[in-house]
Amino acid sequence: MKNIKNSLAQSKRYERYIFKVASFRKPVLKSGNGSFVEDLDGNKYLDLMSGQFCLGFGHLYPEFNKVVIKQLKKIVHTNTLSLTEEVFKAAKALSATTNGQLKKTLLLSTGAEAVEAALRYAKFFTQKEGVVGIEDGYHGLTLATQSISSKGLYAKPKVPLTFSIPTPDWINRPKNTTVDEFIENCLKISESQLQPFLGKIAAFIVEPIISVGGMIFPPKKYFQGIAQLAKKHNALLIFDECQTGLGRTGKWFAYQYFDIVPDILVVSKISGLGLPISAILLKDEIAKRVEGKYIHFSSHQNDPLGGAIIEFVIEHINKKNILKKINKSGMYFLNKLTILSKFQPWIKNPRGLGLMIAFDLPFNKYNEKINPGFDLINMIEDEGIIIQAIRQGKTFRILPNFLISNKEIDLFINKLTICIKKLAKKYALRKNRL
Numbered sequence: 001m002k003n004i005k006n007s008l009a010q011s012k013r014y015e016r017y018i019f020k021v022a023s024f025r026k027p028v029l030k031s032g033n034g035s036f037v038e039d040l041d042g043n044k045y046l047d048l049m050s051g052q053f054c055l056g057f058g059h060l061y062p063e064f065n066k067v068v069i070k071q072l073k074k075i076v077h078t079n080t081l082s083l084t085e086e087v088f089k090a091a092k093a094l095s096a097t098t099n100g101q102l103k104k105t106l107l108l109s110t111g112a113e114a115v116e117a118a119l120r121y122a123k124f125f126t127q128k129e130g131v132v133g134i135e136d137g138y139h140g141l142t143l144a145t146q147s148i149s150s151k152g153l154y155a156k157p158k159v160p161l162t163f164s165i166p167t168p169d170w171i172n173r174p175k176n177t178t179v180d181e182f183i184e185n186c187l188k189i190s191e192s193q194l195q196p197f198l199g200k201i202a203a204f205i206v207e208p209i210i211s212v213g214g215m216i217f218p219p220k221k222y223f224q225g226i227a228q229l230a231k232k233h234n235a236l237l238i239f240d241e242c243q244t245g246l247g248r249t250g251k252w253f254a255y256q257y258f259d260i261v262p263d264i265l266v267v268s269k270i271s272g273l274g275l276p277i278s279a280i281l282l283k284d285e286i287a288k289r290v291e292g293k294y295i296h297f298s299s300h301q302n303d304p305l306g307g308a309i310i311e312f313v314i315e316h317i318n319k320k321n322i323l324k325k326i327n328k329s330g331m332y333f334l335n336k337l338t339i340l341s342k343f344q345p346w347i348k349n350p351r352g353l354g355l356m357i358a359f360d361l362p363f364n365k366y367n368e369k370i371n372p373g374f375d376l377i378n379m380i381e382d383e384g385i386i387i388q389a390i391r392q393g394k395t396f397r398i399l400p401n402f403l404i405s406n407k408e409i410d411l412f413i414n415k416l417t418i419c420i421k422k423l424a425k426k427y428a429l430r431k432n433r434l
Contacts, residue, residue, distance in 0.1 A: 002027075002382055006040040025381065032059025035401055035408050037386070046408060046415075047386045050401040053243055056270040056313065058401040063316065064273050064309075071308040078304060080297050086307030093314040094267070094281055097252040101261045104287035107279050107307060109300045111242035111268030112140025114278035115205070117296055118264045119144055122203035122236040124294040125286055130161040130201035132194065132235070136169070136213025139205060139240050148205060150213070161200060165190035167210065168218040171349055179219065187225040194233065203264075204230040205238040208254035212390055215358030215397050217351055223258040236286070242268035242278070243356070247317055247402060250327040250354035257353075271313060277306040317402075326402050329409070330354040333398070336413045346372075346420045357398040365427065366394060372423055379419040385412055 007028040018024075027039035035058055036044050050056065057064060071086070078084060091105035108114045123129060133139065133148030140146070146155035147162040166186045173182040194201065204226055210216040230237040239262035244254040246267060255262055263286055268278035300306075317323060334352045337359060341347040348360040365372050373393020380387060389396050400408075 002041070002043050002384075004028075004039060004041050004043065010040055025386075027381070034058045034060070035404050043384065045381070045384050045386045046411060048398045048400045048412060049386055049388050050399055051274055052269070053248075053399045054269045054272060054274045056247065056273055056402045057316070058403055061273070064312065067308055067312045068275075068305070071305050074304075076303070076305045077300070078302075080299070080301050083302055084304040084307065086304040086311065087302045088307075090279075090307035090310040093311050094279060097246070097314060098261075098265070098281060101283070102265050102281035103284040104282045104291075105279055106282075106296065107277070107302045107310070108298065109276040109278060109306075110140075111240075111266065111278050112142045112145050113298070114242070114266045114268055114280050115139045115145050115238075115240060116142055118238050118266050118280050119203060119205070120296065121280075121282070121286075121290055121294065122238060122264060125290050126202040126235060128200055128202040128235070130163065130197055130203075130235075131159075132163045132165060132201055132204045134167055134206060134210060134213070135164045136167040136210055136216070137205070137207055137240075138210075138212035139207075161197075163194060163197065163201070165193060167213060167216065168222045169210075169214060169216050170218070171216070171351075180221065183219060183222050183225070186222065187229070190226075191229055191232075194229070198233060201233040201235045203236045203238050204233075205240055207240050208244050208258070209249070209353065209356055211243050211356075211397065214391050214395050215351065215356075217353060220258045223255070224260060227260045236263040238262060238264045238266065240266045242266060243399070246270040246313060247323055247326055248354055248356050248399065250323060250330060252323070254353070271310050272306065273309060273313060275306075275309065276300075277303075277309055279310070322402050326354045329402075329404055329406070330357065332406055333357055333400075333404075333409050336409060340413060340417060340420075344417070344420050344424075346424055347416075352398075355398075355400055355402060355404070358395055360395050361393070363394055366392070370427075372427060375426065376419055376423055379422055380415060383415040383419060385415050 004027050010028045029037050030040050031038045035046055037047050038044050094105050095103050131148055135151050138149045143155055144159050147159040151164040152158040152162055166189050168183055168186045170179045170182050227237055239255045241253050263283050265281040271277050334357055337350040341350050348362055350359045361372050371393045373389045377389055387396055
């Protein structure tokens with residue numbers, strides 16, 4: 001058990017001032033460097049979440065810090081109607097990552113704000129109100145984005161004319177059903193559900209990897225089917241690549257695996273390297289029909305600091321050939337996890353693309369009173385690893401920084417092996433007692 005007495009004392013002293021929106025971790029962090037963070041007691045943790053999936057180059061990256069300091073000495077923020085060279089260069093660099101297929105850029109702050117902007121322009125462009133999302137998709141915490149996340153269960157009130165189509169969770173498909181059959185059925189059900197609303201749908205919005213909803217990696221066939229469905233409804237196709245964009249999957253954007261191009265692309269997280277910087281990219285033909293006709297006017301829009309950081313991210317990934325490294329490290333990581341799963345039955349369904357990786361614990365081990373996932377989170381944190389579980393602790397997602405080393409990957413696999421053995425032993429004893 002790690003000594004975290006200073007963390008606990010700090011929390012006790014100040015927690016009455018913090019609005020508790022979630023169950024915070026007990027260690028209070030004081031610093032970070034590379035793939036590691038350190039708490040107030042000097043304990044170090046391998047951060048396999050790269051912050052909240054934002055720190056593409058790790059904590060305290062020297063070259064990033066230089067860019068920020070240089071820009072702080074120049075200009076950070078302007079009024080909404082004034083542009084700077086940093087914004088022009090960032091927009092050009094972003095367009096280049098799409099091979100010029102999405103030419104127009106608007107820089108914003110958070111991912112949810114960018115999704116909101118994409119939806120606003122899709123509705124204005126089509127002059128329709130309806131929005132379609134995937135049942136277990138996630139797009140943010142504003143009212144509109146919550147309405148198209150998790151079937152709108154947490155939106156109070158839910159925005160009218162928002163629709164949810166079946167999640168293409170092919171791993172947990174019915175028995176005796178092939179992946180192709182399952183995906184075809186998902187698309188058929190979606191088409192049938194939406195048929196009564198022809199002429200009312202403005203946009204379809206999808207995550208290329210459904211992250212919060214279970215780290216689901218739908219195949220190309222699914223997204224091509226969704227693109228056809230959007231075309232049938234004369235609706236725009238929006239790809240929310242807040243988590244997958246700017247290299248996370250081994251390409252600039254995950255949509256580039258599917259031989260389709262979205263009408264609007266949402267970018268966040270890696271774009272700010274820990275600072276709130278996002279963007280939307282639009283096809284030229286769409287932008288030309290809405291530019292100057294529908295105003296988007298917010299405080300932190302096209303900020304020069306954001307522009308400088310985005311340009312640095314793209315330039316650095318190119319300069320250091322980081323996309324290649326992401327693919328190489330991702331394959332190494334997934335291979336290690338797959339090997340472990342063959343010897344440890346508690347590790348199920350290892351999967352991933354680039355450095356977006358996941359595994360499950362056995363679903364049949366869970367009930368209303370028992371949650372092995374929460375036990376594993378605590379065990380592995382005590383071993384010095386920060387990782388995150390979703391689906392009520394059943395699925396674990398791993399999104400490390402792009403520069404993670406094989407040595408750090410091996411460290412995690414070794415610690416996971418130790419913790420899985422402890423977990424198996426604990427639940428074997430529990431079963432025997434029952």
